[in-house]
Amino acid sequence: MFHLPKLATAALVATALSVTGASAQTVLRSSDTHPDGYPTVEAVKHFGELLAEKTGGRYSVEVFHSAQLGQEADTIEQTQFGVIDMNRISVGAFGTQVPEATVLQLPYIFRSTDHFHNVLDGPIGEEILAAFEAVDVVALAYYDAGARSFYNSQRPITSPADVEGMKLRVMQSDVFVDMVAALGGNATPMPYGEVYSGIQTGVIDGAENNYPSFDTAGHAEVAKYYSLDEHLMVPEVLVISKIVWDGLTPEDQALFREAAKESVAHQRELWQAQEVASREAVEALGAVINEVDKQPFIDAMGPVYEKYVTDPALQDLVARIQATEG
Ligand code: GTR
Numbered sequence: 001m002f003h004l005p006k007l008a009t010a011a012l013v014a015t016a017l018s019v020t021g022a023s024a025q026t027v028l029r030s031s032d033t034h035p036d037g038y039p040t041v042e043a044v045k046h047f048g049e050l051l052a053e054k055t056g057g058r059y060s061v062e063v064f065h066s067a068q069l070g071q072e073a074d075t076i077e078q079t080q081f082g083v084i085d086m087n088r089i090s091v092g093a094f095g096t097q098v099p100e101a102t103v104l105q106l107p108y109i110f111r112s113t114d115h116f117h118n119v120l121d122g123p124i125g126e127e128i129l130a131a132f133e134a135v136d137v138v139a140l141a142y143y144d145a146g147a148r149s150f151y152n153s154q155r156p157i158t159s160p161a162d163v164e165g166m167k168l169r170v171m172q173s174d175v176f177v178d179m180v181a182a183l184g185g186n187a188t189p190m191p192y193g194e195v196y197s198g199i200q201t202g203v204i205d206g207a208e209n210n211y212p213s214f215d216t217a218g219h220a221e222v223a224k225y226y227s228l229d230e231h232l233m234v235p236e237v238l239v240i241s242k243i244v245w246d247g248l249t250p251e252d253q254a255l256f257r258e259a260a261k262e263s264v265a266h267q268r269e270l271w272q273a274q275e276v277a278s279r280e281a282v283e284a285l286g287a288v289i290n291e292v293d294k295q296p297f298i299d300a301m302g303p304v305y306e307k308y309v310t311d312p313a314l315q316d317l318v319a320r321i322q323a324t325e326g
Helices: 006-014 039-054 072-080 099-105 113-121 123-135 174-182 192-200 211-216 242-246 250-284 295-299 302-308 312-323
Strands: 018-020 025-031 059-064 086-090 137-143 148-152 167-170 186-189 206-209 225-232 236-241 288-291
Touching: 025 039, 025 072, 039 059, 039 086, 039 137, 039 236, 039 250, 072 086, 072 137, 072 236, 099 123, 099 174, 099 312, 113 123, 123 137, 123 236, 123 312, 137 242, 137 250, 167 174, 167 192, 174 186, 174 302, 192 206, 206 225, 211 250, 236 242, 236 250, 250 288
Parallel strands: 025 059, 025 086, 167 186, 167 206, 225 288
Antiparallel strands: 018 025, 086 236, 137 236, 148 206, 148 225
16 A cells, blocks of 8 residues: 655645646656755756746746655655656666666666667667656656765675675665675665665665765765775666646647756766766765776676566567667
């Protein structure tokens, strides 16, 4: 059964769309777990500005950052129900709901940032965006999220043997759980907002994420060892509730898609700068960053691929991703 947190109940009463006055200006509410100023938050604000320009001010966006509307898994449900209009979340937060998008959560599926961009900016990226409609959201664009690596309060991780027995928080996705299990670690799925106290109180030893999250969520204060195994490159995705989408005219739908695509370049610039700034910030805090020979980690991931890439269509999708240049 789906329980609405207090904020969402208030939102339900206020109705998903706030239509004001004779100008019929619609302000769409968009959720983000990150704080104000984070590249995804700024990119969605930029999307809102582009949308307002394109629609002559008929549509705009208000970003509720810092998980004001709830933790990601809950906000996805609320977006599916039309309680929240839009959402910027990690593809990982969808877990295995969208089989095609599960492929984007496979460890080491991307070889480089160029490979990641070539796949997502091309027909494969479009095909996966379209697959989200089956779960009642319309996915408009991907944003960058760099590479995710392990960090913890105990010791540097240099090989899979160091992960053995470690309690590591992962996103609420079975693929992430199996990835950590393949390395001999104990995966603990929990909401992002609980990771800081989880590490601080010793409930978990660490987690995994990119530099900007490690930095802006304060995790570097409680987990000093950041090991560059770069096991995942999971894109962020900007989605709109299908209920809201179906109420738009085809012309406006096209403008939404256009604005979302146009916001991507801005997000990528912000992202690059944030990765550099966050690396400096965590080092200034005393984080110990170590390089890792990735091959043994890559070699350990066979069982994850075997478990999730069984369907011939998904096998074909993985093969096409691997065959993409970059
Ligand atoms: C971040 C991502 C967030 C959230 C978080 C997490 O990299 O931007 O949307 O999914 O990871 O690990 O929960």
